[in-house]
Amino acid sequence: MTDADQTGPPQPTRLWTIGRTAWALLGIAAVVLALGYVASAIAIVLIPTVLALFPATLLAPIADRLCRRGVSPGLSALLTLLLGLVVFFGVLAGAIALVIAQLPELLESAAEGVGQIEGFLEDDPLGIGVEGFADVADLVQEQLGEAGDLAPQAATAAVFAVEFVVGLLLMFVVLFFYLKDGRRLRDAIVTTFPRARRPVVGEALDRSWDTLSGYLRGQLLVAAVDAFFIGVGLVILGVPLALPLAILVLFGGLFPIVGAVVTGALAVLVALADGGLTTGLIVAGIVLAVQQLESNVLEPYILGRSIRLHPLVVLTSIAAAASVFGILGAFLAVPAAAITARVVDLLRDRDEATADAGAG
Template sequence: MPDRLSAIRTRAALRSSARTSAELLLLLLTAAAALWLLGRMWPVLWPLVVALFLTTLTWPLTRFLRAHRWPATLAASVVTVLSLVVAAGVVALIAVPVSSQSGQLVDGVVDGIKQLREWAAGPPLNIDDAQISKGLDAAVERLQDSAGTTVSAVVTGVGTVINGVVTAVLAVFLMFFFLKDGPRFLPWLARQLPGKYAVHVPAVAERGWDTLGAFIRSQALVGLIDAVLIGIGLWLLDIPLVLPLSVLTFVSAFVPVIGALFAGFVAVLIALVSNGLTDALIVLAIIVGVQQLEGNVFQPMIQSRGLGLHAAVILLAVTLGGNLAGIVGSLLAVPAAALIAVVWNYVREQLTERDERPPRDGEADGGATVATV
């Protein structure tokens, strides 16, 4: 007799599937509402996020000073001022050599343009000066026609710069207060929360802080590897401004995608105007190779160890963050994924049932622990 479907079991499976689907839909709606709320609060949250990143970089020095009996305010002030001095030094390390060799670079750009025109005038393009002048006139005319759009873009760019300056200033002030009052935050938070929340929320916050520090340290290590490898390649090719380009590569590592593209473009441009097309192509090959190693080997391996995430999870998180929120999404995708993992692991620990039965014969002292999810 052939097997028949049980009507009772089928209805029970359908009810269970419907209930699970409704719960998943509710979770998705909650996540969408949370993302919408974050978007509305982003002008306030973004300086806070930047301040937290800066604090994770500067907290080890602050902790060292406070451990040697420095007052909290004095330690935070010294570290904040020292951070600003270091940032100014990095800018000077890039700007001073560039300005001292600006004449050489300008001459190289002019020579490069001349070589480009000579190449365009020969076969197979055979473009003469009259055609080039005509093309330039057409470009100027098109630029004049789009003057309104250009002005609008400039105004938008100025607004972006102003917002960036305001964000930086707020982030520095917030970093100072985090360095000064950070150790008092978790005890204060525990006093404000009722019941078990006074234990669980500070515990998750402390783990999240450790995870954020691991992310910043791993990102700095990846940037250092990029800067060293690319700097060695530039030095072997005798490209000018090796040190500023290496520093720029390290700093740009903290800005995913755009940072690497910008640093690579600057290095290739300098190689082109100073050493010619062949060396520029070699520099481009070096940068592409190092970036491939970074994205597919160094970054997933280093961050997976520091954050406790699998390399594939990191790659997927960066891809998803970039699609959802562009550059900022790529920057925050990995720490966000790591913080979600921290919360998930903590919840699993709290929901795990521990068997506290007395030990049986042959078992180790202290009993066995059975974990069920």
């Protein structure tokens, strides 16, 4: 046996390995940029398609139950969709009615706060020549006048309004087909891949769906507990708009960490405007206590494996996505990160199983 046979094929040098890895990373970055460009070009279709997945995870079990009782898939999807719309817009209309009913009381409290700020500004503590809200209004008007003609802004707002309505209608249509043909759509996606890859693709889709469903249901339950305790505290303290603020806390819970801070701060501001410093501090204490309960008890117990992410990953994901995609990115960041982590776990487990089988 020669020395060449003993040593085997030449091993790549470390420099070659680093270079190959660098080129691979550049290729991945190029693919990501290309996908981002395509996504931005078809955003009016892509965004409703993605957003429809969230209500679908909540409504799909209802549609499936109706189908098992003998109702046709199309009628089951339609009835479930109508039920979801009635519940959502019913809650929204009730919250708006409560805001309108309690608005005079809040405006009166806010007027008192405005009077205090007016007195503070009259002393011109900042030395900028502003001695009241009249001067502030003049300054704002001057800045707006320098910003240019408002016609382009109005045109942009009109285009956004049209795109929003179109996207909302498209989301309802997509949601209907998710409820009606969800399993068929899943199988159609799987069959587009080579036969050898279909099992892992199917399992990845199933894990993604389970993760999204578990995340949304768990996060809604956590947010509901937060809203309940904060709402009860606001009612006991006699803070106006207690129920609408609790509903905002509920929806804010869909934005982990960030949403709780923003909606909690809003509750504190309303309490300050209505009841003064003492009431505001008490509300701030209630919000902080509820958030500690959420982060230390509710999330680990309720969410479990659905969102097994470090808080730093959650914060950086929300911040990065929000800086690129705005509010929509902040909403999608955490479930996207959780789904990515579950799919990576799946691929790693399969690689380890393959390696163990080869070694055996």
